[in-house]
Amino acid sequence: MRLSLQVHYAICGIFDLAYNGQGELVQVRVIGERQGIPTRYLEQIFQRLRKAELIIGKRGPGGGYTLARPPARITLQEVVEAVEGPLGEAEGWGKDAGEAAPNRPDFLWPELAEGFARVLSSTTLEQLCRRAAQAAVRRAHPEALSYQI
Numbered sequence: 001m002r003l004s005l006q007v008h009y010a011i012c013g014i015f016d017l018a019y020n021g022q023g024e025l026v027q028v029r030v031i032g033e034r035q036g037i038p039t040r041y042l043e044q045i046f047q048r049l050r051k052a053e054l055i056i057g058k059r060g061p062g063g064g065y066t067l068a069r070p071p072a073r074i075t076l077q078e079v080v081e082a083v084e085g086p087l088g089e090a091e092g093w094g095k096d097a098g099e100a101a102p103n104r105p106d107f108l109w110p111e112l113a114e115g116f117a118r119v120l121s122s123t124t125l126e127q128l129c130r131r132a133a134q135a136a137v138r139r140a141h142p143e144a145l146s147y148q149i
Contacts, residue, residue: 003080009037010045010083011076017055018071018125019132020140025064034140045083052082071129077120087117 003011012035017026020034028046032039046065049055056068067074081087 004084006045006083007080009035009042010049010079012037013042013045014049014054014067014074014079014125015128015132017065017067018074019129019137021066022141023066025058025062025066027064030140031065048082049079052078054078054082067125071125074125075121076123076125076128077117080120087113087120 013028013031016031016035020026028043029039031037032042035042046055046057050057050065053068054074055065057063057065077087
């Protein structure tokens with residue numbers, strides 16, 4: 001299974017806020033540079049994340065983005081759904097996959113969507129940050145808090 005580029009960028013961007021932002025405002029340009037994402041594209045994605053109330057944005061000098069909630073209270077499912085819409089309605093996961101045919105395993109798509117949603121809903125940004133710290137993912141500020149237990 002492959003995630004769309006928008007979902008990939010959304011996860012990378014919000015991960016950067018959690019891992020490097022430490023509750024401070026971070027400019028989308030800085031996140032884009034660290035994550036290798038075009039700034040204009042990331043700005044569009046962040047508008048969706050803001051509308052879904054996952055991040056908070058402040059305009060003007062000294063502005064930027066921060067998480068709207070603690071990382072432990074934001075799941076990857078929320079991020080994916082902010083960008084793609086509800087998982088059950090995602091292309092390829094059900095009715096939108098084309099007309100029903102008697103010889104296709106159409107019963108499988110809802111099961112796959114449910115399993116995918118279960119993994120995403122049980123994975124928080126905090127867990128993602130812990131795994132990144134364990135994998136020695138470099139931080140923007142090495143003195144930042146560690147998520148290791």
